[in-house]
Amino acid sequence: MVVELYLDLLSQPCRAVYIFAKKNNIPFEFKDVVLFKGQHMSEEFGKVNPLRKVPALKDEAFTLAENTAILLYLSRKFNTPDHWYPSDGQKRAKVDEYLSWQHTAIRAQGSKVFLIKALVPLLMDKPFPPEKLEGAIEELNSTLKQFEEKFLQGKLFIVGNEISLADLVALVELMQPVGAGYDVFEGSPKLAEWRHRVEEAIGKELFQQAHEAILNVKDMAAAAAQLDPQLKEKLKQLLQKNLK
């Protein structure tokens, strides 16, 4: 039985897992979990991940949540090329360092900008005050500055000369605000060059395929319009709470 990957490509962590598996020719079964249809709340999915989040992995009886854990598990099980997660202790530590830091930094702020800019207008009855978005963008910019100064530091990739899981995870997260219409790469040539390198290393076609959904706001609007009212209410509450 092949590994099952439960994914919705609208989600950044799902894109990282998808791209990694495809790039490394890891055989897997793509299990669609459409968040906009509330499929993450199904009983079946609950058995795979009781936290009801994507991505999730199922390998025979073994189930696993959290994209960092999934990426590392796949890299170990399928013996992917060393540069993804170097065996050298210090290089590896630098990948771990980025993967840890990004949760409450790039991931958090990138998501926030996306939610306020793209989702709030689709789901809420009235828009948020403009200062909310401005504030979120300011925080994201500040984080991007840290990213450039601490993690990139003028190198080709986050850890040395080759792409690693750190770059992959970083770029998919940064595509989220891009999908909402906020181009984080504009105004930073260094960042734009790094993005270009990462896309090339992944392969332009695969990268575009993975990002088709997030870069298509029209489809998102259509999906949101068809939301089940109960689910819509739940999402509204979540947005309200998390974007205070």
Place this chain on the structure above:
Amino acid sequence: MGLELYLDLLSQPCRAVYIFAKKNNIPFTFKPVEVLKGEEGERFGKVNILRRVPALKDGAFTLAESMAILIYLSQKYKTPDHWYPSDIQRRARVDEYLSWQHVAIRANGVKLFWLKLAPEEKLQEAFEDLAVSLKQLEEKFLQDKPFIAGNRISLADLVAITELMQPVAIGYNIFENRPKLSEWRSRVEKFVGKELLQEARKVILSINDLSNMPLFKLFKTFGV
């Protein structure tokens, strides 16, 4: 010069690193950083450009983020396998917890800690959020196992216990009415050892009066 660990024991991630290093007899120089006293100055800034604790310096190599530090130490000093098991599925369980907890237990525990100074409704909400995380910890991560990754203690349990001390330190006994969690706590504390735990918790348990501290600095430092 050897390994240097820059730590402020007020911080949960610092306690996890401290306990882990001590428990495994890893030789290091303890470089105290008192974040609340604004010691995040020039010297420290050079080691850790993010100006957060904990931080590690090993010769010319510097490293931030407790997860990265813990794993680096476990590999470099070849600590007993159970801390970060070589079996890929057990290891994945540890990775899974270490990843999840950033925005769950850690985030909610921290919120509760600092919100002691804030209005009642905010506190209530933080309390509820933490309760959700605790439920997930019990039902998803622990289940019927003695420890998060199985039969033996790992980095996941260590990180969890140090985070959970934060709300306990200000009087929220989150273990009350949670027998499963209490039993797990006893098991973890037994393994680590009373003396080492007390040593690590000295600072946090003496924090009685938060109201004197400059709020802004607190929030900024601990990333609330």
